[in-house]
Amino acid sequence: MAFEDYQNIIHRCFRCGYCRFTSDCSYLGFNCPVYDKYHFETYSPGGMMWLIYASLVKKEIKWTEHMSKILYSCTMCRNCSEQCRFKFSQDIIDILKAAREETVDAQTAPPMVGRFLTNVYMYSNPYREMRGKRGDWAEDIKIPRYQKGDEFLYYVGCVGSYDTTSKKAARALGKVLLKSGLSFGILGEKENCDGNEVDMLGEKSLFEFLRENNIQMFKELGVKKIVTLSPHSYNAMKNNYSDEFEVFHYTQLLWNLIECGKLNVFENFKAKVTYHDPCFLGRYNNEYDSPRQILRAIPGIELIEMERNRENAFCCGGGGGNFYTDILGSGKDSPSRVRVREAYDTGATVLAVACPICMMMLEDAVKAEGLEEKLAIKDISEIVEESL
Amino acid sequence: MIEKDTIYNSLAVIVGKDFVSNRQEELYIYSRDPGAQRPRKVDYVVMPKTAEEVQKIVLLANEEKVPITPMGGGFTLSALTVPIRGGIVLDMKRMDRIVEINEKSKYAIVEAGVSQGMLKSYLERNHPHLQHSMPEAPPTVTIVGNALIFGHGHLTPMHGVSSSMINGMEVVLPTGEICKIGSCSISPYWFSRGPLPDLAGLFIGWFGTTGIITRISLQLFPKPKLRDVLVFQTNDPDSLPDVVFEVFQTEMAENFFIIAQDKPDWMCGHIYTVILVTGNSESEFDFKKKKLVGMFDERVKFLEETPSTFKRRFLDVPPFAATAADFAKGGGFEYVGAILPIEKIPEAWRRGWEIARRYSVVFSLGHQALDCGHSIMFGLNYSFNRADEGDAERVRNAIDESDKMILELGGVLWKAELPGQKLMMKKIEPNTRELMNRVRKMLDPNGIMNPGNWSD
Numbered sequence: 001m002a003f004e005d006y007q008n009i010i011h012r013c014f015r016c017g018y019c020r021f022t023s024d025c026s027y028l029g030f031n032c033p034v035y036d037k038y039h040f041e042t043y044s045p046g047g048m049m050w051l052i053y054a055s056l057v058k059k060e061i062k063w064t065e066h067m068s069k070i071l072y073s074c075t076m077c078r079n080c081s082e083q084c085r086f087k088f089s090q091d092i093i094d095i096l097k098a099a100r101e102e103t104v105d106a107q108t109a110p111p112m113v114g115r116f117l118t119n120v121y122m123y124s125n126p127y128r129e130m131r132g133k134r135g136d137w138a139e140d141i142k143i144p145r146y147q148k149g150d151e152f153l154y155y156v157g158c159v160g161s162y163d164t165t166s167k168k169a170a171r172a173l174g175k176v177l178l179k180s181g182l183s184f185g186i187l188g189e190k191e192n193c194d195g196n197e198v199d200m201l202g203e204k205s206l207f208e209f210l211r212e213n214n215i216q217m218f219k220e221l222g223v224k225k226i227v228t229l230s231p232h233s234y235n236a237m238k239n240n241y242s243d244e245f246e247v248f249h250y251t252q253l254l255w256n257l258i259e260c261g262k263l264n265v266f267e268n269f270k271a272k273v274t275y276h277d278p279c280f281l282g283r284y285n286n287e288y289d290s291p292r293q294i295l296r297a298i299p300g301i302e303l304i305e306m307e308r309n310r311e312n313a314f315c316c317g318g319g320g321g322n323f324y325t326d327i328l329g330s331g332k333d334s335p336s337r338v339r340v341r342e343a344y345d346t347g348a349t350v351l352a353v354a355c356p357i358c359m360m361m362l363e364d365a366v367k368a369e370g371l372e373e374k375l376a377i378k379d380i381s382e383i384v385e386e387s388l
Numbered sequence: 389m390i391e392k393d394t395i396y397n398s399l400a401v402i403v404g405k406d407f408v409s410n411r412q413e414e415l416y417i418y419s420r421d422p423g424a425q426r427p428r429k430v431d432y433v434v435m436p437k438t439a440e441e442v443q444k445i446v447l448l449a450n451e452e453k454v455p456i457t458p459m460g461g462g463f464t465l466s467a468l469t470v471p472i473r474g475g476i477v478l479d480m481k482r483m484d485r486i487v488e489i490n491e492k493s494k495y496a497i498v499e500a501g502v503s504q505g506m507l508k509s510y511l512e513r514n515h516p517h518l519q520h521s522m523p524e525a526p527p528t529v530t531i532v533g534n535a536l537i538f539g540h541g542h543l544t545p546m547h548g549v550s551s552s553m554i555n556g557m558e559v560v561l562p563t564g565e566i567c568k569i570g571s572c573s574i575s576p577y578w579f580s581r582g583p584l585p586d587l588a589g590l591f592i593g594w595f596g597t598t599g600i601i602t603r604i605s606l607q608l609f610p611k612p613k614l615r616d617v618l619v620f621q622t623n624d625p626d627s628l629p630d631v632v633f634e635v636f637q638t639e640m641a642e643n644f645f646i647i648a649q650d651k652p653d654w655m656c657g658h659i660y661t662v663i664l665v666t667g668n669s670e671s672e673f674d675f676k677k678k679k680l681v682g683m684f685d686e687r688v689k690f691l692e693e694t695p696s697t698f699k700r701r702f703l704d705v706p707p708f709a710a711t712a713a714d715f716a717k718g719g720g721f722e723y724v725g726a727i728l729p730i731e732k733i734p735e736a737w738r739r740g741w742e743i744a745r746r747y748s749v750v751f752s753l754g755h756q757a758l759d760c761g762h763s764i765m766f767g768l769n770y771s772f773n774r775a776d777e778g779d780a781e782r783v784r785n786a787i788d789e790s791d792k793m794i795l796e797l798g799g800v801l802w803k804a805e806l807p808g809q810k811l812m813m814k815k816i817e818p819n820t821r822e823l824m825n826r827v828r829k830m831l832d833p834n835g836i837m838n839p840g841n842w843s844d
Contacts, residue, residue: 011775014422014713014721017461017528027505027527028513039435039481040409041417041462051413057775066411086714 003056003098009088010053010095015046019080019092022312031079031308033315033335034328042070045080045092052099063103068110071099072327075335076200077315078283100202109202112325117203120210124192125158126324135188137167143174146185148222152177152253154186155237157230158193159323159356165363166356169379170229173250176385177227180263184227190217194228196236196280197321207240215242227253229381231281231355232319238285249281251354251380255290258297265387270300271376273383274348276339276362277313278355291354291380298387304346314339318361336365344375354380395452399434399476402444407435407482418459418470418477422713423722424772424783425467425805429474435482439558439566439602442478446600447564449476449836457838458596460500460533463525465722466805468537468595472840478600480530486510487603493579494518494608495555500532500601504706507531511608519543519611521550522706524756532601536592537803538727540765542664542705543609545636545644545757551592552759555580555605559591562599562832570605578605590827595803596838598831612666614673615642617702618680619691620661625737627687629730631661634683636761640676642666644761645702648737649752649769651715652697659737661688662702715750718773720780723754724787725802726766726794730757733764739793740768747786765802766794806840813844 020032030036035044042051048070054060055067074096081092103109104117116126124131135145137160146153154177160170177184195210214237218226225246228234238247257263273295281287288310295303308314317335322328328335340362343351351366353359356379363377399408409415410432420427431454436442449456455475462469462479471477483499486507490496496507504520505527511518521541523534534541535550547553556570556578569587572578581588591599620631628646635641643664650656663680667673681690701708713721728736737753744751752769768790772783784807791801791808795815801808813821824842828835 008775011773012714012717012719014710014719016422016526016710016713017463018526018710021505021527025505025527026509027503028509038406040414040433040479042413047417050417053775054416061412061416064412066413070413085708085710 001094001098003102006091006095006098007057009091010049010057012086012088013046013049014086015044015050016085017044017046019045019084021083022308023083024312026307031083031312031314033075033077033317034073036338037328037333037335043073048074048096049092052095056099056102063106063108065110068103068108069327071096071103072110072113072201072320072325073322074320075279075315075317075322075328076320077279079315082283082311097200097202101204104202110325110327112327113201113321116321116324117198117201117206120193120198121206125162126197127158127162129162132189134161134191135186137161137170138174138186138188141171141174141178143178144185145188146221146223150183150185151225152182152184153218153221153223153226154184155194155226155228155233156186156191157228157233157356159360160229161191163356163360165360169356169359169381172379172385173229173381176254176263176381176388179388180257192217194233194236196232199236199240200320211236211240218245229356231278231285232357235280235284249287249290249354251281251290251294252287254380254384255293258294263388265298265384267298267300269298269383269387271350272302272304272348273350273352274304274306274343274346275309275352276306276316276343276358277310278353278358279313279315279319281354282313283311291352294380294384295352298383300387304348306342306346308342314342316358316361318357323357323361330368334365336361337369340365340369340371340375344369344371349374350376350378350383352378352380352383395448395454396432398448399432399445402441402448403434403436409433418462418479421462421465421467421470422720423465423467423805424720424770424780424787425470425722428467428470428472430471430477431474432476433479434476435479437482439560442560442600442602443564443566445476445478446560446562450564450834453834453836455836455839456600458600460530461503461528463529464537464803466803466808468803468841471838472806480532483602489515489608490577490579491515491518493577495578495605496520496608497578497603497605498531499603500530502531503528504531504534508705517611518608520606520608521547521553523550525706526710527706531606532604535604535606536601537595538593540756540758542643544759546642546760547609548759550606553607554588554592555607557588557591557604558602559599560602562834562837566602572605590831595841597828597841598837612642612668614667614670615703616665616673616677617694617698618663618665618677619694619698620663620684620688621691622659622661622688623657624687625659625734628659628733628737631684631688632730632733632757632761632764635663635680636757638679638683639760640665640680643702644757646733646755647753650750651752660698662698664702712752712769712771715752715771716773716779718771718775718779720772720774720783721770722783722787722805723767723769724790724794724808726768726790726799727758727802728764728766728794728797728799730761730764732797732799733766736766736794736797736799740766740790743768743786743789743793747782749783749786766799809842810844813842
């Protein structure tokens, strides 16, 4: 919906503040990553709603660079929607998104947002990397290109294709899928951005463009089933693409293969593991169990939960394009570092992730915390690969 | 941000540039609250981390003659934490340490930014047999803020208002000295305000005009194992003083509310009495329930089946009270919290109902008995649409009329908004007014502390 469609809702936020916490009534800390970092009321979901109302509806205050920073510091993690007690709770993220659309249209979004969007438009990835290199991560492991008749399209996404850390997850999943005997393929240099972050950043037209191109290409290739490395791609394709495709996050597919006995995992991987729920898998798509089932199925793993888990998981800070725009910034109070400390406090030696963006964010945080020797960040695809 | 602003720069040196702002966005948000009062100017927002930082800010404010308004959760709904004469808003939420829990003497020492929710969660996890009195407010509101304004909690009907639960405090005086009040001034233990001159009274109920409280010791209470809600219905407001009297003669009610509201429809036209009953054994619990259920005459009917709304609202601590904010589908809510003698309930109820009808606002009254039934907080609640200035104005007028009605009935306004304060200052005994002015002048010679409050 467009921004004007929310004009009768947006002022209804009372700023009661429940949106900052978790649903288990633990009020010891804040679960809104932005408010937790800044503590000014302006950075709370309610503060943002009031500022959007003041600026875009009532025109009481001017739109400024600082206002853009506040709006784009939100990671769109959806904790606020999950915790808000009012009937409009499910509209909060859409209101923020609609306000971002207004910002993009008025060309007042932060420069890094503009850069992200321009790069995606020109290169189909935010990094300005050449399209021809998109499949390089798979070269030496001989992942096949998708061909008509293959059961699954393995969609990797921008981060898994280009980011050095996240490529490890892309490769691991590729190897696991090869071992599983499934017929699948990747698009390589033909793969486009899925558009999830473009949508979250408020560039609706570009998102539509990417979406339509992808749908057309998938149809031309005869794609029926898609397995995604990233929960962000999963979210875009499952909820915004076409019903003609059956979309899976890879943890759903792997758990299904393990459960059916088509993929056998052994005790090769031994560790105390804690799992970080990605927002776009958990809160956005209610998938909390498949990743845990996989980890529990591996005999050498002792799964320990962090205090904030499932719908109460604390965001890594990378969502809503922040992994690239870095508007939320670094420092010891950055969400990824807070999350890494929380994981370390469980006594786990491995922090398992199921998202290339979380992987990248948390890997950097582990280094910043000086915990490289004590806490390893591993994607579940890597853990499964090591367990085969 | 105006980099040349010397006050801004000095504040940034004290707290770090991440925790001070003079940008329009922060100034906008801190210049208003969710109540109906008009916004007021703010020049700076600062978030100190320590009492020493607060002290430096106070010294700077004295030097520059800039007003300071301390803020906890910022949720009085009557704009008490919005400056009247501009200046600095001191948002205390970074001072969020629970410093100590003393199990045996049952108190918690908390910094000024510790929220109600934080202390609740901390006690549940570490001292599950203890609890503090938690207000019918969102968990973000602060312990110190509530205690300094004679706030109420779920234990108020049994144990008194939160201000009476303060054992001691640390305060930064308007002239910058850091001072301890209560037993902690002569002992490492924060167990009592007396037997000493009760200097806490210099800071409780003053709306931040006499100093900045940086930490307090708050009394904790036993947490019973069993808890239930009993609901009674009546259509006769004249029965209410007897109901309050009888209930508190039993000394069995942990919490006690009277509720009447137009929405939802099934509640319209009825008055509900809600009693929270507790126990540590089934027999104690059953005995109390039987006693309370059987004590009223035919005017007050016990509801065998407790409406789920009441269970949800009152068994939770804190109860979810913010629903009323959306009655007018507009995110605005303010109430006149009048402290009244018990015998005045029927008249206040009738006149409150008339005011709501006259101003076409959704009728909603919520009252909590205080201090073992010695008085009642009579809440005349007004929801409004923030998007409609006319609606907000209507509510301000309804509040003004309610204020006057309460004062006529011999009541006192609780955490009154500025016009309500002025009404009280007009009515207050002249020598009392003069004493208040003298106390303030003595403590705050430069008049920097939240000026404009409690003035005539």
